[in-house]
Structure formats: C-alpha cells, structure tokens
Amino acid sequence: MASASVSELIMFIAAVSVAAAVSGALVTTVGGISGSLDERGTDVAADIATDVEVISDPASGAVYDSGNGQVRLLVKNTGRRTIETGGTVIEVLLDGRYVPPSEYSIDVIGGESWHEGDVVRIAVNESLSSGDHRVTVIVESERETLRFTT
Amino acid sequence: MGFSVSGATAVLFVGLLVGAATLYPAVDQYAERTADAANADDERLLTQRNTAIETVNATYNATADELTVAVRNTGASTLSVSKTDLLVDGSYARFSAANTTVSGDPATDIWAPGQTLRVTLSDPAEPSRVKVVSGPGVAVTAPVEVR
Numbered sequence: 001m002a003s004a005s006v007s008e009l010i011m012f013i014a015a016v017s018v019a020a021a022v023s024g025a026l027v028t029t030v031g032g033i034s035g036s037l038d039e040r041g042t043d044v045a046a047d048i049a050t051d052v053e054v055i056s057d058p059a060s061g062a063v064y065d066s067g068n069g070q071v072r073l074l075v076k077n078t079g080r081r082t083i084e085t086g087g088t089v090i091e092v093l094l095d096g097r098y099v100p101p102s103e104y105s106i107d108v109i110g111g112e113s114w115h116e117g118d119v120v121r122i123a124v125n126e127s128l129s130s131g132d133h134r135v136t137v138i139v140e141s142e143r144e145t146l147r148f149t150t
Numbered sequence: 151m152g153f154s155v156s157g158a159t160a161v162l163f164v165g166l167l168v169g170a171a172t173l174y175p176a177v178d179q180y181a182e183r184t185a186d187a188a189n190a191d192d193e194r195l196l197t198q199r200n201t202a203i204e205t206v207n208a209t210y211n212a213t214a215d216e217l218t219v220a221v222r223n224t225g226a227s228t229l230s231v232s233k234t235d236l237l238v239d240g241s242y243a244r245f246s247a248a249n250t251t252v253s254g255d256p257a258t259d260i261w262a263p264g265q266t267l268r269v270t271l272s273d274p275a276e277p278s279r280v281k282v283v284s285g286p287g288v289a290v291t292a293p294v295e296v297r
Contacts, residue, residue, distance in 0.1 A: 019165075048184070063240065
C-alpha cells in the first residue's frame, strides 16, 4: 500500500515538473514574440510616416555637373517624421547600380536634421556618359526615382 | 494518476494564462500603432491631393537684377510659406520671410487657398526657369519672362 503511494507521489512530481517546464518554455517564447511584435509595430509605424520626394528640376541641367562629375539631387521630406541623414538610412542607386555611402554626401539645407518639409542635397561623385540616366533614392521602404539627361 | 493529471493541467493552464496576458497587450499596441500611423498617412495624402498650385508669373527684371515669382494656391489646403521651396535653374534658392508676401502681407506664414505667394529674390544671373515646391510635395515649373 505504501509503495503505491510512493509511486503515485513520484508520478505526481514528474508530471508537475514536466508541465512546469512546458509552461516555462511557453511563457518565455510568448515573451519573446511580444517583444518582437512591439518593435515591429514601432518600425511599421515609422515606415508608414516616412515619405520623400525628389524635387530636382531635371530639365534645368543642374542635376549633373559635368565639370566635377557629380550628380546633385534635392530631396524633400514630405512625410511626418524626422529622417536620420547619417549611417545607411538613405541609399542611392545610379542607373540601377548601388552607390556605396563613401561616394556621396548628404547635407541638409539650412539646418542639421532632416525635419519634415526640409530639403537635403545629395551629391553623388560619379562621372556619367551623355545620355539618359536615372537615379533612385531609397529611404526605409520608400523609393523615389528621377530620370534625367546629361 | 488522477492527482498527477490535475496538477499538470493546472500548471499548464497557469502557463497559458501568463502567456496570453503577455501577448495581448503587445498585439493590441501593435494594432493601435499601425492604425494610428495609417490614419495620419491618410490625412497627409488627403492634404496632398487637396493641394494644387499654379504659377501666375515669373519675371526677371534685368535692370534691377530681381526675380519675382508669383504662385497661386488653387487647391483646398492651407500651405505654409516656410515649407515652400524655390528652385531657380535647378539650384535651391533660399528665401527668407523678408522677401515673401502672401496677398500683400509680408509677416504671415499661412498661404491659404486662393491667395498668391510672391517671392522676390535678387539674382545677378538671368534665370530661365523656376520650380516651386509646396510643403506636401506638389510642384509647379514655369519659364522666366525677362523684362
């Protein structure tokens, strides 16, 4: 009789231990998912609030400076948030080719930060042959393409 | 056997409850954040679609080296003078509140529908074209008339 109680106690402890381990794993996993979901929400919201517009005048001939071999773009922040200008937040493609960040400089006209409504000047050091070209500016998931003739 | 099953079930149930309690606020906050952002984006798009500008004239006075650009707000949204940009021959021309007037008023930043924004800039080189970009990104390009 006593052996039956002991084996039942062992079974009970084993069952509760396994259940506790499963519960623990469940709570940890759900906690991780919650954290990721929270970060993702912030990212998606920031992405929706981001909007830029290339305002350069392609017919004026000011987009490409043939003397210095430089493509100059004016990009306006038409979204609802301030965009970081350092790091790799802003990416540039020239004729579909990736331009490494060392090849272009970004400066905000009349300020330090690229607030909403502000314009940045992106100068890409790249010599182009005469003809039609296109340049794409990528900020988060927002892309804007400008086509111009040199 | 009966106690083991009940005990294990109770522990698992508590785990599920704790998990659900952690997950629910995260899902709720995610939905709220994205919905807020989408709403704000819709409002921005509405403003953009309600925006229309039209060049009244762009003239260059060769004797005074002065460029005058007059743009009319033909849309339904109120624009901001400080968020309006001017490109002269493709280069960014900075203008301050000192050389802008909205329907004759030099002090205001509000450019309401139907009003005309007049920008006066001194420019030694004779420009050939100007582009005016409003705050929401709606732009207009015009040739410069030399007088």
